[in-house]
Every structure is written in structure tokens, then in C-alpha cells.
Amino acid sequence: MPAIQSLTDQVGLHAEERLDRAELEALQLERLRWTVRHAYENVPFYRRKLDEAGVAPGDVRELGDVVKLPVTTKDDLRDHYPFGLFAVPRDQVRRVHASSGTTGRMTVVGYTENDLEHWANLVARSLYASGVRPGWTVHNAYGYGLFTGGLGAHAGIERLGCTVVPMSGGQTEKQVQLIRDFEPDAIMCTPSYLLTIADAFEEAGLDPRDTSLKVAICGAEPWTDSMRRQLEDRLDLTAVDIYGLSEILGPGVGNECAETQDGPHLWEDHVLPEVLDENLRPLPDGATGELVLTTLTKEAFPMIRYRTRDLTSLHPGTARPAHRRIARITGRNDDMIILRGVNLFPTQVEEIVCEIPDLTSHFVLELTTRGRMDHLTVKIEARDGAAPREAEEGLLLLQQRIKDRVGTTLGVELVGTGTLPRSQGKLKRLYDLR
Secondary structure: OOOOOOOOOOOOOOHHHHOOHHHHHHHHHHHHHHHHHHHHHHOHHHHHHHHHHOOOHHHOOOHHHHHHOOOEOHHHHHHOOOOOOOOOOHHHOOEEEEOOOOOOOOOEEEEOHHHHHHHHHHHHHHHHHHOOOOOOEEEEOOOOOOOHHHHHHHHHHHHHOOEEEEOOOOOHHHHHHHHHHHOOOEEEEOHHHHHHHHHHHHHOOOOHHHOOOOEEEEOOOOOOHHHHHHHHHHHOOEEEEEEEEOOOOEEEEEEOOOOOOOOOEEOOOOEEEEEEOOOOOEOOOOOOEEEEEEEOOOOOOOOOOEEEEEEEOEEOOOOOOOOOEEOOOOOEOOOOEEEOOEEEOHHHHHHHHOOOOOEEEEEEEEEEEEOOEEEEEEEEEEOOOOOHHHHHHHHHHHHHHHHHHHOOOOEEEEEOOOOOOOOOOOOOOEEEOO
16 A cells, blocks of 8 residues: 655645644634524524524624534425525525435535635645645546535645546446546545446456556545455555535545544534534534534535534544544444344444455345344345355355344345446445335
8 A cells, every 4th residue: 555645744734724723713613603693694594593592693602602503404405495595695606516315305505606615625635635746637436417526526636736537427447448548646436436446447357456546535425444445455545535515515524634544634614513412412522423513614505503414423633633533434323224123334234244355345235024023134245256165154254243243133145246236426235125
């Protein structure tokens, strides 16, 4: 795995990355007070919610006062579709993005010119933290269009002074061809799609370790350290985690630093993070709960205490000392499967799958009902070339390790090589067939 030089001299860091914690918190308070007033004065939804909570913008006198503010949910965005939560006139909105809407109405977000400037700067900052340097070529395989990933990454790549290859997702054979021909230094895509690209190299008789790629910036779906190690080994690169969500910004809300790889540092000059328990009570740093984010600089679409549904914990900064880190997102509280009283996330299965050499990382979970009981089955492919006996032994080992670590028994089933869906962007792991 190529080494990434430590940024001990802080050359190339943004001014906000050099702040000490006290300076950063003073900036956060100033921006929080502006955000609350901006939302109250320009978004009827927030004016009503704050009035109902008995909180006026002037009541925010310290950062701890954020707990007085009401939370915002994805349902609130859907209820005000398409533009009901915008805080500026439509003629000041320079771009809109939206979620896929697979579980209901799309959630629509907007950006002013200043919002787009901040976003490009934060993605550039994230890329620099990943080890990318001006003058590099970056292959962008995040999807373009209404999804924030493609265009958000694109602007940051250019802002850092790099050459962007705007490939988008899909057309995996062409991805392989362009990586070979254009010799990019870095790639941006989901971790599951990078696995698909590695498979495509091998299917073409090529060694994915022989590419020019030095860094992979992966995000947009939960992934594990086991997946990271597998990607780094198969492609001989450094893989880091970029964190973001469209309701807050898009990619670039936070990013891992390549020299530490210890979870994304949140760019706290633009977001104020909290971690809450199931009763929406604040948890101390280090405790696991739901990540809640408040935007601090968004003009078109301010978000106050937005419930991300992502489960994580907050930790002190390391490579960027003033900016706190989040632990790797292992799942969302609305993705949790409760099976015979045991809580389970797809990433727990992924962590174990990646440890078993005779099985691939291509698997799905099928949730069915047998009698009155829910039943979960792992359908998985064997490693190409694995003998039938080795594959069966790997399957039994998978079932035993899931029982030992998770505390419940899952069904396991080998399926033919190449029969499971391959990621073309975001990968669906769970199929609820009940």
C-alpha cells in the first residue's frame, strides 16, 4: 500500500483547519446564531417549530443551547416537497439536487452561489486530506445527475487543481479501459463499486494492483475496515472514507485523513454535530448513537438538528486536531434488522465475510417469514477457483462466526459465481421478502 506523506508542515491546509478548538467553537457559535436567525426569518416551517418550542433566535447564546432547538427529519423534507424549506428566493438558487425517492417523495435540496463555493472548497479540503494533490488526475465514478455525488465531487476535484475524468457510474468495462488508458492517480466511487471494478480487471485477465491508482476516496454507503483492507490489498492503494449526505451538503461533510485512517474528521466550521440516544438526548463523545447535524453556512437550505439516521460516535480530532472525528458508520437505525430479539446490521455480516478467503464479498441478505418467525438468509458466492469442499467449509465458518459474534443463527446459501447483482453505484444488500 503506497505511503501517504504526513502533513506535518500543514502546507495546503485551509485556515479553518489550523484553528485551535476554542477558536473553532467561537466560529461555530457565531455561525449557529446566524443560521437559526436565517431559518427563522425565511422558512415558515422553522419559524413555527421554534415558536412551538418556545425558542427565539436570540436565545442561542452558547453552543450548548443547540439542544433547545427542534430536530428536523427526512419526513419534514418530504412534507414540504419540493421547495418548502428553501430560505432564499428561487432566483437566488443556482442548483437543485434530490434523493432517489425510492421510499417516497424525493427530498429536494438547493444551493446558492455561495453554497456551491463552500461545497467545492470542502470537497477539495477532503481530497487533500485523502492524500490527493494538485496536478493529479482523479477518476470520478460517482453518479452524475440529481444525486449529489458526481457533481459535488467534480467541483471539488477541479477546485483542488486536479484533472477530473467525469466517468459517472456504470459501464464497468469502460471504467477499466479509461483507468488503464488515462492512468488516473485517484478514484472516487462507492466501496462496493470499487470492488466491482476490481472484479472487472481480473475478469479481463488484468491485475488490479498494476494500475496507476494511489488513492481511493469511497463513500455514499456504509463499509467496514475489513472491506477497506480487502480493497487496499486487491488494488494496492490507500482507501479513505468520505462522509456526506445531500440534506446537509453532499460529499465533503467530513473526510478521513490518509495519514491516520481513523474515521472522518467532520468539517466543524460548516456543521455542528451531535450524537443523540433513542430518546433524542445528547450523548457524550465516545458513546454510540444517531448523528444529528446542523448546517452553519448554508444559505438556500439551512438544516437545524437534522436526524441523519447514521449510527456513530464522536471522538477528538487527530490529524486535524480541532475537528472531531466520527467513528466509521456501521449502519443506519432505520436499516437495523431485529431478528429474534437480536439487532443486526448488514455491515456486521460484511465484516465477517471479508475474513473468509474462500468466499467473495458478493452477498445479499434475504428476509423471509417461516411460520410466525422471521428468517434471514445470507446468499453468497464462492471465490473463483475455490474447490466445492473449501467453499462449503467457508460457508459453515461464516454461519458459525455470525452466531458467535452477532448472537443469532442465519441461514447461509452458496449461489453460482456471477449470479448476484454487482454494484453500479450504491449496492442494495437487504431484500425484505416478507
